[in-house]
Amino acid sequence: MLNNQGRPTTPKDTGSAAHKTFTGNRGLQMEEALLFESGRLDVTGVDLDEPAPFVSRLGALERHDEIGLPGLSEPETMRHYVRLSQKNYAIDSGLYPLGSCTMKHNPRLNESMARLPGFADIHPLQPQSTVQGALALIEELAGWLMTLTNMEAVAMSPKAGAHGEYCGMAAIKAAIAAKGEGALRKVVLVPESAHGTNPATAAAIGFEVRSVPAGADGNVHPDAVRALMGPDVAAIMLTNPNTCGLFEREIVEIAQILHDGGGYFYCDGANFNAIVGKVRPGDLGIDAMHINLHKTFSTPHGGGGPGAGPVVLSSRLAPFAPVPFIKRDGDTFALVEDASGTQALGRLTAFHGQMGMFVRALSYILSHGADGLKQASEDAVLNANYVRARLADLMSLPFGNRPCMHEVLFDDTWLKDTGVTTLDFAKAMIDEGYHPMTMYFPLVVHGAMLIEPTESESLASLELFIMTLRDLAMSALRGETKRFEGAPFYAPRNRLDETRAARSPVLRWTKPAPIVEAKAAAE
Amino acid sequence: MSETRYTKDHEYIRVEGDVGTVGITDFAQKQLGDVVFVELPQAGKAVAKGAEAAVVESVKAASEVYAPVSGEVVDVNSAIEGQPGLVNEDPSGKGWFLKLKITNKAELADLMDEAAYNSFVSSCS
Amino acid sequence: MRYLPLSEDDRAGMLARIGVSHVDELFADVPTHLLLKEPLDLPRRKGELDVARQLGRMAARNVAASSVPFFVGAGAYKHHVPATVDHLVQRSEFLTSYTPYQPEISQGTLQYLFEFQTQVALLTGMDVANASMYDGSTGTAEAVLMAHRVTRRKKAVLSGGLHPHYAEVVRTQSQLASDEVVTLDPDVGATEDILAQIDDTTSCVVVQTPDFFGNPRDLTAIAEKCHANGALLIAVFTEVISLAALKSPGAMGADIVVGEGQSIGNSLNFGGPYVGLFATRTKYVRQMPGRLCGETLDAEGRRGFVLTLSTREQHIRRDKATSNICTNSGLCALAFTIHMTLLGEAGLKRLARINHAHAVQLSGLLTGVKGVEVLNPTFFNEFTIRVPGKAVDVVEKLAAKGVLGGVPVSRVLPGKGLDDLIIVANTEVNTDEDRASFVAALKEVV
Known part of the structure; x- marks a missing residue:
């Protein structure tokens, strides 16, 4: 028998007949309830067997109350988060010209490398003899970063750019203290065009921030720095290329002014991606610079993190790098985890830094090679x-x-x-x-x-x-x-009312009051 | 008889006798956008001219409110803590921030009068 | 180069349109003598296959937790993460998006952050949570700074049961900011008298529960003494699953609860990236560090979410910000929230029971090993054992026998005379066979 049920296959022009839908969905654009509205406390998407009877050792602090965490089955979970994902813009869907944030392609080779059990499934405190490959990887990445920047050392543990700034400025403070000038040098020069993290970091370390005006050409000028330089100045924090998208053309002279005056030069390396393989920060007189692996070396931004912010250091600052760091002896790598007996400025995080980001960044770097990085x-x-x-x-x-x-x-x-x-x-x-x-x-x-x-x-x-x-x-x-x-x-969504959000903040879901529920049900 | 003087940071002080009412100008509230939060000092606090006396925040900006002259805080407008929008709606009236008992009235001479402030503002925009 | 779409013809045409003859003219502001003319003396580009081989060789030199009987904890824990979690976090729209500063096209990220904040607040028994910190240790340091802002005091008291690395991070920060820190001696048996340290100059007391050595701690009396003296109690955890088994820090009176969320949704990753959880009372929210997501309406009156209370943050407040944090652990928070959604209350509590049951079993077995002593009267999924001889040697010998048997206390607390202690963790991933192998190997090496 032939299929004889024909149907219209040429659309009519009904473009203006769009209507409000029953669901609020607009075709592929789905509305999605909160987990707390769709989930239930007794539902779980994970099959676990109840343990055999045992005698609890929790003592008097055992929890008996309800937490209030709803669950979803696996298919519901999948759909919930896939629908949420579809409300996001992403590099993979289009050009993402967010200045200063470097939204470049995130190669998936890097993702698969980071998930190798030999990297993803190792513990930061398991015996060092069982993680030699991981330590070798960190050393290899460190080597690339030092060569690309022509710097003496690199502290790998900072967790993000701002944490790297903190590390670099802390090293500067330690170096100043070691020279006996701690009480004297309290001021950090920061250009008006700087990222907000720069003054925030300087203040967190107990420095006083002094603002450097930018010239009419968007650059910081040596005369402006010279006018502010004095025996009370610890450092300058300068972004290069700067946040106006310009290379600081008098950077070498600015570095000289700082060094002649007994200060240090911190460079915000957020924009290092413009100059990798073209010019080396160490040649410009920089003493410390963080490298945002999630910008320059393309580890994914992930909706706001995680990042990684290793800090390259000049020979003047290298001794003050925080623990842990790696010591190499032939083919054997050892972690130095104890700051006592060293000049290390202390410890900035529990473990060794963002290993998952190190793997991705090294995978990106090896893929490009020196020639590809320059070309990029x-x-x-x-x-x-x-x-x-x-x-x-x-x-x-x-x-x-x-x-x-x-x-x-x-x-x-x-x-x-x-x-x-x-x-x-x-x-x-x-x-x-x-x-x-x-x-x-x-x-x-x-x-x-x-x-x-x-x-x-x-x-x-x-x-x-x-x-x-x-x-x-x-x-x-x-x-x-x-x-x-x-x-x-x-x-x-169209424009959201941010005034309302800030004037009466609602920062979590709360169970509607019973009377409201009843009213909602009646409607 | 009151007299109002202005600072370059866009605070005003309306002086009646020894007491000045301090707030931010209409120009300042427009620059900030919708005010969502204010932080006021405690009554009794002594502030020096030019020192931070209060904080005003909008969604995307934050600014200190500096004391136009030295004095002691004798009253604060707690209404704007609950309804920060008053700062936008009526900056020189219901949106005032605090009252200062002025220590040295000579300091008022350093501030701008209305005409001078208006021409200062037109040079800002 | 496979990641670079421009062809040589494209480049030449573009340079001509810009009006320069060579790309180096665009680098004219770089001092000429410093501009590199040739690529640096480093390896050249590689194809996927070569990169995968090179990195695969490095990975193969490490002993993966899933490949051996594995009992290492002390701040990071091996748990099973459902396959759904890793699939979803690799969705392009989550993985390759930026911080949701444009809420109209970031509702996916914003809604999961709102859900994450709610889950963390519920688990910790607090009012509000932020959108994550780097990890538990940096979160703890941030909590101390926050307490200083709230109390306008500068002295923190650290329990001897606080993870030594967390304590070190707090001390490093405090030294840089010229704040005072009192660190109590290592407190293996949870017997310290921390109440005696609290007075009206104390800004905050930092107590971990279960503590570094595995002891659950009752915070109620500490909270009361803190509040009577105008100080804040900061409760810390490193094993978030313990919150499902033990009374919440919020219920015990904590003012700030901060800890490591890695156990839910995230791999061990050799120490990072992890996800710091951070929760507090509503009255302190303006002193909180980090991003916050809040609910609002759009112009058509539809519910939507935005980042809010941003004036606390560095990009607006600059040198007066509550913290310098910018990038956080967004994707790890997503992994956490997806895994937590899959578990739900029922699954999470069962997971906690399994963890505890396994640890109880293991403690029974270890108690039977001659010369080995389990020190904890109570514990959740990890505890401390005393072994004859040096713990470091015992752990190395166990590793040589293919068992990763815990963390020697002296590795994290060197020079404190605690050379014979090992912290042993046991989670749902450990089988009866794993425990039997551990006990057999331990019998041979002690």
């Missing part, structure tokens, strides 16, 4: 400059149309009197399928828009991005504010 830096810089060159006629560059590093900074001068703000412009990018650029940072530029395309973008991808921004820019300049002020229109 060049491509990142090339892509950013291409964006600059193609948008400079429409959008305003606060420091003129000069070459930038891996990211290009625009301000909002060009939007003046259009009725469109940087925020509106960024939100309209969401409707076009892009994650917004970094906005309102650095603080030295009004309405900043910091675009970092990274080396992972093809020319075709960049072209479409540029054409999209040009279309948006022309629309803004034409005064088509409707496209902007309510944006995004096509995201899982």
Whole structure:
């Protein structure tokens, strides 16, 4: 028998007939209840057998009350989190031009390497004789980092960039104390354009922060540093390339000023990805610099972490590196875990650092090799400059149309009197399928828009991005504010009320009061 | 008869006798955006001119409120702790922060009057 | 290079469009004599196969926990993580997204953080939790700083049962910030008189339960004395599953509860990345470090989530921030929350019972080994044993026999005369055979 049930196969144009759905879902865009609304206390997605009867040794502190943790079966768990994932933008789904954050491709080889049982399934305190391969890996990565930066030593344990800053500045404080100048040198110079972590770190270590003004060209100038330098200055914290996307062209002289005055040079290495294999921080006079493995060496950002922030140190600071560190004797590696009897500044975390990130970073580094790392830096810089060159006629560059590093900074001068703000412009990018650029940072530029395309973008991808921004820019300049002020229109949520969230914070789910439940049921 | 003076950090002080009412200006509240939190000092606290007297926060910004002149805090506006939005709605009225018993009225001479402040603000924007 | 999409033609065309003839013209701000002309003298690029071989060789030199009878704990624990967890954390949209600063397109991350915060608050018996810290040790140090802000005092008292590495992290930080720390002597039997240390200059008391040596500790009296003196009690844990078996720190009066969440959802990873859990009372929330996710509405009135109370954080408050933390442990928090969802209350409590039952079994077996003494009257899933001779040697000899039998106390607490103690952990992964192998090997080496 033939299948004779035909059906319409040419759609009618009903584009304007969109309606509110019963579920609130919009096709593939699913609404998803909170776990606490869909789960139940007696449901579990894990099969475990009750242990045979035994005599408890918990004593008087045994817990008998209800915790209140709902569970879901495995299929429900899968669906809950897959639906949540679909509400996120990600590098894997599109260009993610978040300046200063380096959202480059995350190779999956690195993920599989990090999951090898020999790395993922070893304990930080098992006998050192049983983890020689792990120690060898850390040493190998450390070797690459020291060679790429031309620095004497590297402290591997810091858990993220800010933790690395803390480590580097702590080493500086220890070095100053060792010279007997601890009571004297209390001031750290920080440019106005710095990441917020820099002044926060300096303050956490007990330094006083003194602000260095940026020049009209976006660079820090030796004269500004010289004017602030004195016997009370411990260090400068300078980001290079800086947060305006520019290489600090007088960095060598700035380092000299610090060194001549008895201070140290801390470099925020968040933007090291622009210069790997092009110039070595050690050659610039830097004493300490953290390296964000999750930026430069592409360990995944994971929605906000984990990262890793090893700190390379000059010979002047190397003795003060925290424990633990590795000592090599031929093919044998030993962990030094006890700070007593050394000049180590102490300990910054329970164990040896972010091993899972070390494996991923080394996998990335070995894949690239010295030649590939250099090429990656060049491509990142090339892509950013291409964006600059193609948008400079429409959008305003606060420091003129000069070459930038891996990211290009625009301000909002060009939007003046259009009725469109940087925020509106960024939100309209969401409707076009892009994650917004970094906005309102650095603080030295009004309405900043910091675009970092990274080396992972093809020319075709960049072209479409540029054409999209040009279309948006022309629309803004034409005064088509409707496209902007309510944006995004096509995201899982439109603009959220952050004032409400901050004025009356709701930071966890709580069981609705019974009367509310009853009312909800009646409705 | 009251007289209002202004600082370059956009605080105002409205002086009546020995006591000045301190708050942030309309320009300042607009720059901050929706105020979500204020931290006020305790009454009785002595503050020096230019020292931090209170903190005001919006969602994306935070700012110290500096004492325009030296004095002793004699009263604070606890209404804005519960309803920080008053700082946006009525900065010079219901959104005031604190009252200072002024130690040295000569310090008021360092501050701007309304005309000077208005021209200062137009140079800021 | 497989990760770089630009072709040589692309590059040439782009340089021309920019208006330069060579890429080095874009590096014009770099001092010319320092600009490297050639790649550094390091290995060149490698294909996947070569990289996998090289790293595989290194991995093969390590003894994986799952390959031997494994009883190592003392701050990190081997548990079974359901396959679903690792699948989900590798979803592109979770793995390759950034901090959710654009809430409209980050609701996935924000909602799981809200769920995570709720789970942590419930487990610890506290009002609110943050979106994670790096790990338990750095979280503990942050808790001490927070207590100093709340109390405006500068002296912390550390229990002798606190993990020695955690204590060291606190001391390092305090020395840098010129804060005072009193560390009590190592307290193997949970007999210290910490109450005597608390007075009206104390900012906080830091007590771990179960402590480093495995003893569950009653915090009630310590909390009372702290509060009578205007100090805060910081309760620390390194084994989060213990919270399902033991009275919650919140119920015992703790003001801040902080600890290591690795046991749920996360691998051992040789020490990191892990996930620090951090919870406190509502009244202290503005002094908390780290990110917080909160509920709100969007312009159409639909529920949604945003990062909130950000003015505490470094990117706004700068040198006056509550902490310098920026990147946290987002993905490890996701692994935690997924595993916790799979377990649910019923599964978590059963998992805790299995852990405890296994440890009870093992303690019985070890007590039967001549010369070996189990020191703890009470414990959850780990305890301390005394062995004849040096614990370090015993552990090495056990390793030579293919058993990873615990952590010698002297490795973590050198020079304290505690050379004959081993901390032994036992979780759901250990089988009867594992325990039998351990006991047999131990009999041979002591």
